[in-house]
Amino acid sequence: MTALYIDADACPVKAEAERVATRHKVAMFVVSNGGLRPSQNPLVETVIVADGPDVADMWIAERCGPGDVVVTGDIPLAARCVEAGARVLKHNGEALTQANIGNVLATRDLMTDLRAADPFRQGGGKGFTKADRSRFLEALERELRAAARV
Structure with missing residues (x-):
């Protein structure tokens, strides 16, 4: 039975x-x-955790598995969920899969190192846009349909 973890x-x-x-009764x-x-x-x-x-x-990470969908912006969590067989989406609709999670983790680690090396570096990531929200909705719809077939 498919579950969605946020x-x-x-x-x-x-x-x-x-x-x-709700539309998919998940x-x-x-x-x-x-x-x-x-x-x-x-x-x-x-679910409120300690x-x-x-x-x-x-x-x-302890509960998700094949047939489940996880929504997270946390790349290490995403890697654990992909490894467990879950489908993973970032908030902007980007799918994280076996094929790309290694590169995404490496990029995250590199950016962490760059930020640590330059404490005066200003700014953050891009803002969340209407287009990101729309891409997310399309991606979640697609992933829930695919997960239901597992």
């Missing part, structure tokens, strides 16, 4: 994911260490 801390597409999950787990308003939707379970580094990530 790494909810700083996730800009929780409401969109809930709409798609159980959705919104996982964080607190501060979220629980949904009244019976298909959505809000405070601590990567506790929500561990909860998701």
